[in-house]
Amino acid sequence: MLSLKGVVAGYGGGNVLQGVDLDVAKGSITCIVGPNGAGKSTVLRTISGLLSPSAGTIDHLGKPIHKLNCHSILSQGIVQLPQHDALFPLMTVRENVMLGGYLIRRKKALLAERYDYVESLIPLVRERPHDKAGNLSGGQRRMVELGRTLMLDPSLILMDEPSLGLDPKAVAQVWDLIKLFVEQERTILLVEQNVKLGFKVATHGVIMEGGKVRREGEPSALLADPDMAALYLGGTIQEAAPTNGKEPDGG
Ligand SMILES: Nc1ncnc2c1ncn2[C@@H]1O[C@H](COP(=O)(O)OP(=O)(O)OP(=O)(O)O)[C@@H](O)[C@H]1O
Ligand SMILES: [Mg+2]
Incomplete structure (x- = not known):
């Protein structure tokens, strides 16, 4: 590959x-x-x-x-998850995940579909979408980052x-x-x-x-x-x- x-x-x-x-x-x-x-x-x-x-x-x-x-x-x-936490701490969980879909930002239906998928896979995204990323634990932030990765269906x-x-x-x-x-x-x-x-x-x-x-x-x-x-x-x-x-x- x-x-x-x-x-x-x-x-x-x-x-x-x-x-x-x-x-x-x-x-x-x-x-x-x-x-x-x-x-x-x-x-x-x-x-x-x-x-x-x-x-x-x-x-x-x-x-x-x-x-x-x-x-x-x-x-x-081809999507990269960097070595160090790369979430925007003052943005919410939802906003951070959505940023992963920047390249498809004009395809609203696809964006929503992908977001629903990330929500279904990562309970934290579903349960705490409005929490600021900076208030999450290291493990929670990593899960959000992994979710963000999926927004482009890599x-x-x-x-x-x-x-x-x-x-x-x-x-x-x-x-x-x-x-x-x-x-x-x-x-x-x-x-x-x-x-x-x-x-x-x-x-x-x-x-x-x-x-x-x-x-x-x-x-x-x-x-x-x-x-x-x-x-x-x-x-x-x-x-x-x-x-x-x-x-x-x-x-
Ligand atoms: N942005 C940078 N500017 C200049 N040198 C860098 C930069 N990033 C890494 N290096 C240097 O490149 C070399 C390899 O770094 P790299 O980050 O690829 O190593 P690594 O195998 O990932 O190490 P680690 O296990 O510490 O993450 C190191 O000598 C490092 O100091
Ligand atoms: Mg390294």
Whole structure:
């Protein structure tokens, strides 16, 4: 469904992604893990068009999207849930959810239909539409954000640490919703700090470090890989196989 090849991207100060190769299969839950600063969020931002790659390609359903702006990428059904709470605290739950439908704002009937759907799925949206988002707990805000994501009926949802900072009950709710999204034939690409949690549910695991994909495959097999522990103790892991691409200098 989505294919990244040799993607190089970064911020003003230099490249963070050093040639990322990644395939996301339709209907999968692909989970990226890796230490802080590995470039996980940067991968999601590059896919959603918030950053433009300086090299490499990103194809969605066989067509390149890496030169499109975020607006166009969003209209292809690729929606990103950012790492940090991105609700407007002084706006109500309903207003925040409605913002997710900005691209379809003139299609009133469709907008109402989608909103009804979000309400049916997320009790909080139905029960407390007029509460200010800023007065909700972290778990409640996350549920509203997930609801907002659905306003565009996305086929691919990019989620950056959806369970970050939540209590166990809220984490369970978030994961139940993610599983439901997959039953609805949406594809999920997510970043998760909690490797055990992420790899328990994921159908495909990806380990990033130093701006590259270092390992990928069956999540349970990756969990058993001794390199995984080394990585999380502050070490680095080598390429799984020699590549024919350019390598950054060692050191
Ligand atoms: N807006 C930015 N401007 C400049 N540098 C940035 C910016 N965002 C991230 N970086 C840098 O890019 C590198 C990768 O950051 P990124 O956020 O992609 O890492 P991550 O793997 O998501 O880490 P974390 O687990 O901490 O969320 C880091 O060195 C970070 O400092
Ligand atoms: Mg991050």
